[in-house]
C-alpha cells in the first residue's frame with residue numbers, strides 16, 4: 425500500500441496523542457541523529473541488554489556507524505518507503521527513541537519495531553503510546569509484517585507487547601554484523617488495526633539538512 429500521506433517521508437513532523445499532551449514524538453531527522461545516539465549509547469537505557477548490546481563499545485567509530493546506518497535508511501526512505509523513526513521528547517528534553525523499518529536481511533517485507541526509553545520516562549504510559557504510534561506508522565511503510573524482539577528477561581516489554589496484540593515466540597534472532605539481538609520475538613500483530621489511531625500530526629515542511 426502506498427503511504428496515506430507522502431509527507432511522512434518528505435517532511436519534518438511531530439506527533440502528539442491526546443492521553444499525553446506534554447509528550448512529543450518527533451521525526452528522527454539528520455539534525456536529530458545525535459539525540460538518538462545519546463539514548464542508545466547510555467547503558468542505563470538497555471536494562472535487559474542482549475548479547476549484541478553487551479558487546480557494543482560506544483566509541484566514536486560505533487557512533488559514526490549507527491549514524492551512517494540511520495542516514496542510509498533516511499535517504500532511502502525518500503523514494504522507498506521502508507523506514508520511519510522517532511525521538512520522544514518531554515518538555516523539550518529527549519527521553520527516548522523508536523523506529524519501525526524493514527529488515528530485508530532477515531525477511532523481505534518484514535519491519536522491526538524498536539523502542540528505548542530513559543528510566544525517568546518509563547512507567548508513565550509513554551512506552552504504550554510510542555508503540556501505538558510506531559504501529560500506526562507501520563501502516564505508511566511498504567511492508568506486510570511487523571515484529572519486535574527482546575530478551576526473555578524483559579518482563580515490561582513482554583507485558584506491553586502482549587497487551588498490544590503481539591504473540592510471542594522463543595527464537596534467537598541474530599542480525600548479520602551485530603550478533604544476537606533477541607531471544608523472544610513478538611509477532612502476528614494486526615498493525616492495520618492501528619491505522620486510525622487517534623493522534624495529531626503536524627507537518628513542518630521540508631527537513632533542513
Ligand SMILES: CC(C)(COP(=O)(O)OP(=O)(O)OC[C@H]1O[C@@H](n2cnc3c(N)ncnc32)[C@H](O)[C@@H]1OP(=O)(O)O)[C@@H](O)C(=O)NCCC(=O)NCCS
Pocket residue numbers: 469470471472537538539540541542545546547548549550551552553572573574578579580581583584587
Ligand atoms: C519496555 C518499555 C518500552 C515500556 O515502556 P513504559 O513507558 O515503561 O511502559 P508503560 O508505562 O507505557 O506501560 C505499558 C505496559 O507495559 C507493562 N509494564 C510497564 N512497566 C512494567 C514493569 N515494570 N513490570 C511489568 N510490566 C510493565 C505493563 O503491561 C504496562 O501496562 P499497564 O500499565 O496497563 O499495566 C520501557 O520500559 C523501555 O524503554 N525499557 C528499556 C528499553 C527496552 O527494554 N525496550 C524494549 C525493547 S523492544
